[in-house]
Amino acid sequence: MIIQAKHLTRDFKIYKARSSFHMLNQILRRKGEIKRVVDGVDLEIQEGEFVGYLGPNDAGKSTTIKMLSGVLQPTLGEISVLGLNPSKDRKKYAQQIGVLYGQRTQLWWDLPLRDSFDLLKAIYNIPQTDFTKRLHRFIELLDMHEFINQPVRQLSLGQRMKGEMVAALIHNPRILFLDEPTIGLDVLAKDRIQEFLAYINKEEKVTVMLTSHNMDDVERLCKRIILIDQGKVKFDGAKDALRDLVKQSKLLILEVAAGDMKLNHPLPYAPIKEEGNRLFFEVADDAEVSQIIAASAQSYSILKVDIEEPKIDSVLKELYLSKNYQAAPRRMVIEPINP
Amino acid sequence: MLKKYWALSRIVLKNNTVYQLDLLARIVTTLVSVFALRQVWTALFTQSASSGTIGMSLDLMLTYATISMILQAFYGPTIVWEISQKIMDGNIVQDFQRPWDFQTSILFRALGKIFAGVITVVIPIAVVTCLFFPIQLPTSIVTWMTFLLSILIGIMINFSLQFFVGLLSFVFVEVWGFEIVLGLVIAFFSGKIIPIAMYPEFLQNLIHLLPFRGLFDIPLSIFVGTVAPAQYLDLLIFQGIWAVILMLIVRVMIRYFQRLLVVAGG
Structure with a gap:
């Protein structure tokens, strides 16, 4: 020591x-x-x-x-x-x-x-x-x-x-x-x-x-x-x-063909937000990534795949603001709508 | 043992002489001041009939004034600003973090500045004086040695007084005013400008108890010979006692403030 x-x-x-x-x-x-x-x-x-x-x-x-x-x-x-x-x-x-x-x-x-x-x-x-x-x-x-x-x-x-x-x-x-x-x-x-x-x-x-x-x-x-x-x-x-202290998870970002967005297919996993032709998914564990991609590939033609780790920056920001330093429980994994 | 401190003195000396034009300006200023001071005293002595009453001849007075200017090089460089600045901006933490004694490190900082003063003041005055303005130099080796020792103790006294004022920055933050006061008190009570023998008697009695005469009056009296060699030891002891007392006061203050230390900038 x-x-x-x-x-x-x-x-x-x-x-x-x-x-x-x-x-x-x-x-x-x-x-x-x-x-x-x-x-x-x-x-x-x-x-x-x-x-x-x-x-x-x-x-x-x-x-x-x-x-x-x-x-x-x-x-x-x-x-x-x-x-x-x-x-x-x-x-x-x-x-x-x-x-x-x-x-x-x-x-x-x-x-x-x-x-x-x-x-x-x-x-x-x-x-x-x-x-x-x-x-x-x-x-x-x-x-x-x-x-x-x-x-x-x-x-x-x-x-x-x-x-x-x-x-x-x-x-x-x-x-x-x-x-x-x-x-x-x-x-x-x-x-x-x-x-x-x-x-x-x-x-x-x-x-x-x-x-x-x-x-x-x-x-x-x-x-x-x-x-x-x-x-x-x-x-x-x-x-x-x-x-792990904050609820932030990895983000999976899929860029899909612009035409597909208009069709608005029902997705097996719900994206947390859509921006232009980009879909954002929260990922709780790495196994989910391939599942989301596979499921999305049925409705969309995927152009690009990105994964964003939560930055220490934003983790700290959330901690400083909330002052809640107790380990937060993980987000519940959203079950696929159509199994 | 003292190697680290001497290295500090050396770098301060270098830092103080790095700008050559500034160095030149300081030398010229010194020489002009010597000339002006001599003119003032010469005028005073030749224009008034009172010169005899203080028991000093013009020659003696000129010697006194010239040496006083040289002594100014030993006492003039201020460490007050540096200490208070360190306290105000919090850089004092870095000094506390060195493997050295803080008080000793500041002493050797001051010595570095004094060495710079030797170059810009002492040497030019000595040269010019010897060439153009002859003064009365002591002939006895004992007098010279006592004079030098007396300056050394004077430096310690002056150092402690400045350190004391600098440390007040912990209490009052800005200490520029205190520094001015210290400068005035020294100018008035030390014999720097006017020999103490010219003061009224009650002031002389007071001045004889205070530490300030250890800066100018004592070394000057030894140099110009207004005190007999028999008194040398007493004078040095007087200076020494004050130097020790003041150094100890400063030491206790540093301890105290170090415990309270609140450093600016979080």
């Missing part, structure tokens, strides 16, 4: 008027409303996992990450990561983790990108040979030759994010915490970074915990998803199991 948290809880005191005296109130211990941002979170993560830590804004994701990375002390609960207590053994612990905040930078704005890495070499006490080897490999993997000697302020967002990625990993951490690493990136840069993360996880056995609103990252990288909302863990399991 590389990360273990038991009943992790963090309170913040909220004052009605959030003025510049906010912290003064806090210091004087004036009464305020206590908001429980993270509420009894239990986590168990094995070495080498790639976990998506998801939840709507304000769910307590960043606060959890900050507690796990040793910056914030939990109000209640226990954390043990790599056998250490992150906030008590802060220095020793910091040496072994990497953290990347997509919205912050740890690079030196006015200096060539390379200088930022040289500084990290000293801060983390990385032996010269390890450092050179790692840096070369990263430059290769992320295609950074062109801009490694350019001042950071001249870099594009995508280039800078590659730099941030290297900065978070150059000291060979065992765990990497990522907070929105692909925010605002174009498709190409995103792809490169996702590829890189997959490599780091697979080849270097770095355990990764990722928060992102970019479902692309999650689809591609995470096998396991932990979902929190209002400070509580609502789901913890395989990505595919998350899809």
Whole structure:
């Protein structure tokens, strides 16, 4: 067990008027409303996992990450990561983790990108040979030759994010915490970074915990998803199991000859909707697919067959809105009208 | 042990000298200021009959003013803005996430800026002064060593005062006003602009208790020779005690705020 948290809880005191005296109130211990941002979170993560830590804004994701990375002390609960207590053994612990905040930078704005890495070499006490080897490999993997000697302020967002990625990993951490690493990136840069993360996880056995609103990252990288909302863990399991939480099923889309639509044959299976000459069917399990196609082929001449998996995106949207995280029963299979 | 911190100083120095025109402008500004300050004091001393009453000759006063400008290079670079900015935008989490001591890392950041100050202020003034505006230099090695040590402690005091103000950002968010106040208090109570000997007696008594004279008055008095070598140790101890007290206060504050830490941006 590389990360273990038991009943992790963090309170913040909220004052009605959030003025510049906010912290003064806090210091004087004036009464305020206590908001429980993270509420009894239990986590168990094995070495080498790639976990998506998801939840709507304000769910307590960043606060959890900050507690796990040793910056914030939990109000209640226990954390043990790599056998250490992150906030008590802060220095020793910091040496072994990497953290990347997509919205912050740890690079030196006015200096060539390379200088930022040289500084990290000293801060983390990385032996010269390890450092050179790692840096070369990263430059290769992320295609950074062109801009490694350019001042950071001249870099594009995508280039800078590659730099941030290297900065978070150059000291060979065992765990990497990522907070929105692909925010605002174009498709190409995103792809490169996702590829890189997959490599780091697979080849270097770095355990990764990722928060992102970019479902692309999650689809591609995470096998396991932990979902929190209002400070509580609502789901913890395989990505595919998350899809089972909502009623969404696969869609089978049949494109049929336009002339056939007008004939309006009675169908053995009812399509949930029709659009032009396209018919949409809900599919509960894969065996149904061939049955629907076979049945439809009797009434229509089928031009094209498409199957749409429910996207994590829409699964999450439904979950966030409904706040109903209990596993929903599967849709009843519609019996064919004419057996 | 300190390697990581020195690397930080080095990169700050580099960061502060990366724009060459800016560097040149700062050097020119320094030289103009030295010239202007000398003119002001010369005019004051030659136009008024009171010069004798403060027990300082014009030569001594010019030495005092020039060295004061050099000291300004050690105390001037501010870390207040950087600390408060880190607190306001939440980037302070990244500093807390490094395998280093936060206070020490900020100290070496400050030192990096001071090294930049040595290039833009100390060296130009030293060169120009030696060539064109001769001042009275101490001849004793002991005086020189004490002077340098005294600056070093002064840097610690100044660092802690700035750090204190920067940390107030946790409480008041915007601390620019406090920084101005600190600047004024230092200017007034440290002997930076006017030697403390020129103040009325009740103020002098007050100033002798406060830490601010550790920045300018003490090193300057040592340099220009208004204190006897026998007093050196007492002065250094006075500075040292204040430096330790202030460093500890800051340390306790960091601990406290780290526990309360609320980081901007969720």
